[in-house]
Amino acid sequence: MSEFLRDYLTVVWFGATALAVGGLLLGLAALVRPSNPNPDKLVAYESGVDPVGDGWSQSQIRYYVFALLFVIFDVEAVFLFPWAASIERYGTFGLVAMLIFIVLLLDGLIYAWKRGLLRWV
Amino acid sequence: MNLLATDIPYWGQSLLRVLGGLVAVLLPAGTIVYLFLFKMMSFMQSRLGPMEAGPYGSMQLLAEVGKWMQKEDLAPAAADHRIFKMAPLVVLVSTFLLVVVIPFGPDAWFTNFSVGVFYGLAVASISVLGILIAGWASANKYSLLGGLRAAGQLIAYELPMVLATLGVVIQAGSMNLQDIVVAQNTGEIFGFSGLGNPYIFTQFIGFLIFMIAVQAELTQAPFDMPIAESELVSGYMTEYSGFRFLIFFIAEFATAGVFALIASVLFLGGWGIPFEWFGWTSVDDVDNWMNLAGPVIMFTKMLVLTFIIMWVRFSFPRFREDQLQTFAWKILIPLALANTAITATLKVAF
Numbered sequence: 059m060s061e062f063l064r065d066y067l068t069v070v071w072f073g074a075t076a077l078a079v080g081g082l083l084l085g086l087a088a089l090v091r092p093s094n095p096n097p098d099k100l101v102a103y104e105s106g107v108d109p110v111g112d113g114w115s116q117s118q119i120r121y122y123v124f125a126l127l128f129v130i131f132d133v134e135a136v137f138l139f140p141w142a143a144s145i146e147r148y149g150t151f152g153l154v155a156m157l158i159f160i161v162l163l164l165d166g167l168i169y170a171w172k173r174g175l176l177r178w179v
Numbered sequence: 180m181n182l183l184a185t186d187i188p189y190w191g192q193s194l195l196r197v198l199g200g201l202v203a204v205l206l207p208a209g210t211i212v213y214l215f216l217f218k219m220m221s222f223m224q225s226r227l228g229p230m231e232a233g234p235y236g237s238m239q240l241l242a243e244v245g246k247w248m249q250k251e252d253l254a255p256a257a258a259d260h261r262i263f264k265m266a267p268l269v270v271l272v273s274t275f276l277l278v279v280v281i282p283f284g285p286d287a288w289f290t291n292f293s294v295g296v297f298y299g300l301a302v303a304s305i306s307v308l309g310i311l312i313a314g315w316a317s318a319n320k321y322s323l324l325g326g327l328r329a330a331g332q333l334i335a336y337e338l339p340m341v342l343a344t345l346g347v348v349i350q351a352g353s354m355n356l357q358d359i360v361v362a363q364n365t366g367e368i369f370g371f372s373g374l375g376n377p378y379i380f381t382q383f384i385g386f387l388i389f390m391i392a393v394q395a396e397l398t399q400a401p402f403d404m405p406i407a408e409s410e411l412v413s414g415y416m417t418e419y420s421g422f423r424f425l426i427f428f429i430a431e432f433a434t435a436g437v438f439a440l441i442a443s444v445l446f447l448g449g450w451g452i453p454f455e456w457f458g459w460t461s462v463d464d465v466d467n468w469m470n471l472a473g474p475v476i477m478f479t480k481m482l483v484l485t486f487i488i489m490w491v492r493f494s495f496p497r498f499r500e501d502q503l504q505t506f507a508w509k510i511l512i513p514l515a516l517a518n519t520a521i522t523a524t525l526k527v528a529f
Contacts, residue, residue, distance in 0.1 A: 065291060065292055068193065069279050072196075072197065072289070073276055075197050079201070080271050081268075083248075086248065087247075091250060091252060095251075100253065101256070102257055102318055102320075102418070103412065103417055104321070109319075124331055125331075128334040128335070131512070132341070138345055139354060142349045143348055144352070145526055145527065153523055157523075157524075176508045177505075
């Protein structure tokens, strides 16, 4: 097996360990903890009063613009990192190209800013 | 070169790595909770903190685990049970996947990814998924609001963190964390190489942005709007009780430790000491004892950084939600982009 695959296999082992540790502790706790649920305990907690309506009721979600902006900027990171890691190989040409790229991104941010999208309404 | 690869079979290596990973996740978490959350916070508030369990309350952690184990594991009737029960484990998995990239010595590493920085930033955002599904599956309005706030905050501060890391990658010329450590310890500042070149000096703005983003990613005060107890009870954790809550709690402080470890790799020189002191020139020259000293050095740096995180946490009042978003988008991101551009220009010019 190549080093490369082994490294990623280690990631799998670590994920499995996390699940195993969590599962083991929860399993141990299951042996000692009491379990006598009643309808009052299982009601959604709303500061002690009866819950109003359903938990999945309509509410205004203000974050979708931020989520969209995030996707744009995060994809940008995919392009910036390979350049950053080998910046000396690309020299001045790469630098100018990437500065133009960064300015375009900043332009997008300023546009969103001017449109008032960054204001939390 | 790899000490572990020479004489131990693959399953043995993996077992060693997994055990090392368990220590690397749980030891910082326990230390942070006892030292900072129990004791330092108490002293800052003119009280003693836990004193009964063991000398100076040092066994308090065991007592806490015992207590939480005996608590009933409730899930609201309206909740989406399978996902509700899964959410804390997702957050814990994120922490374990994050520790995989951190090098603790010349041979004491878990994985040696060539794209280590990128991998770290990618898996760090898995915890957002855990928090979102916890908030959603609880079928509780507080939880949903808390989960959405957490998601909005974590993605907003993910970007400054990514861009601050970019400056380090530009300076080191590599995304491999081991290479970044070596680059810092063999570097020089204006021809002076006695201290190496820990990037906290040359990337100070990047370091500041990174630490602020870490504070926000960990949802520690002043960035704890998602669990604002005065309005949302406990945010996405409202409906969790017993051990599932404790897993969230452990994961939170384990992640604090892991982020501090990553910050010390990126900005404080990681496990290394300036190579010049012992006449080393590359990672292959480094003596074997650094595999033992490295983890100790890393642990010390981790404690210093988490001390700062906790100090800020105990000292500052909470940001309002709109201030929090504005701070990330209108100040940190443009600043981080400017930092990247300036670093790149200087790197190419010199």
